Amino acid sequence: MVAGVDGRAESLAAAGWAAREAVCKGRPLLLVHVWSRSPFSLVSVAANTAQRSEAERVLNAAADRIAGTCPGLRIETAQVEGPAVTALSRLADGSELLALGRRTKRGMAGLPGGSVARGVISRVKRPVALVRAGEGQERSAEVPRSRDVVLGIDLGHPCVEVIDFAFEEARLRRCGLHVVHVWGDPRPTEGEAQRIGPVEGGCREEERVGLLTAVLKVRRDEYPDVPVIESVRRGNKSSSLPRVADGAGLLVVGHRLGKQSHLGPHGSPTISAVMQHARCPVVVVPYS
Template sequence: MLLSVVAGVDGRAESLAAAEWAAREAVRKGRPLLLVHAWSRSPYSLVSVAANTAQRSQAERVLHAAAERLAGACPGLLIQTAQVEGPVVTALSRLADGSELLALGRRTKRGLAGLPGGSVARGVISRVKRPVVLVGADGGQEGTAEVPRSRDVVLGIDLGSPCAEAIDFAFEEARLRRCGLRVVHAWCDLPPSKEEAGASGPVEADCREEERSGLLTAVLQLRRDAYPDVPVIESVRRGKAFSSLLRVADGAELLVVGHRLGKQSHLGLHSSPTTNAVVQHARCPVVVVPYS
């Protein structure tokens, strides 16, 4: 049985853009598309019966309109629809774990760091074991006047804990899209003491950068051998990971990052600061690939 590409839809522009992205992805992968509308049932009362009936009818309208729109854009694509009841994050996470991937709409809130695309997206990313794609209202299909859209897939790698699943996903996406892959690793030096500053300097920093470049090449070698038709550009940059990724991915086809499952704080499960930042600010669709 083929796993479905799943898209959460609620009628807003960003969710429709995510559904369109998911439809194109389903065509590329030869998968069916499942459109889902999740809603929470109100506690039983005479008033809640009417409210739940209204929510169910609204869900049917949203799903029907989205399915019709995508059927016209992607003729021949198998499109299914489903309503799921319960807490939205829980319902979407349960569906995502049995899917090829899950696409969600993303509302960027520039300047509000730590709120990656809304609480639903944040909750889903923290829980699911499958890739989650976050798509803005424009679908990431256009660049800007300063930065035209490219056809590259961009992959961010942490060499301290490289995510094999994210690497595989990025290479496969580049193959399916017949485009290049740009792989970025960024690193920061800790502020040196006065003694260390005098003993080290640009030469030592250049040596560390060269070492990291060699390690990046080694990490990617097996995938490069497996995907000989995918052009790869490797980049090691000094600086914060999220700012380096945002610069390289501005106007790109897709940005892929890994997310370690099980990270926890006093506020509960959460994604990393780098993941939060790129989801929040990237102009292109962002794929968050989980790993243990």
């Protein structure tokens, strides 16, 4: 498990969330601070020294905080030179999961309010957790058990990795899993229209209900202790998923690697919406 920390409340929340995940899964936790070397030779030595000193302070403070709530967890720290997207992407691909803080105010940059988080998600082949300030602050190493995991599923691409991740999280948390398929987004793209999935027609919603049940059957048999609720809703995914996940413990969504949209290579409207509006931690699971 890896968590990016920069001293802000969002990153500390992400580190706390990742720590509980690490305890639950029996993994160590690596706390990482990314900084950029000064390009100006006259001030580079002093500036770089100051950045290293600040990075050490931030990392030590985060490690001490986590050690107090997760005794016994093996915590490592590392300073890494930027650019942030490149450094974090490299670390993420070598880990089980990367956790980053998530700002919810539109237009704010930084770690990882918008551009950094989106850039990392667009590159990595491992799950990325996005955590708001206020989450991950429990005074216990236990992962919260009372709130369900919500999985947003695309029946056009029902990826095994995404489904497996959600079922396993629900099992670890000893909670229910609410699987939601939202359909009916206006103006589907040409690529979406060519997907293999439910046929159009008068029984379209009923067919989607049946397809969702069929897609989940194998995993439901493998996870008999995970209560599952299946929902098919007509609407817009970008607005529906954050509403469905309101009050949940975790929202899991998939991200198709290399997918292009009118917002750019990492500008999925659904991912953007859940980053902005979901009130619970979000895990973006990549698939091909």
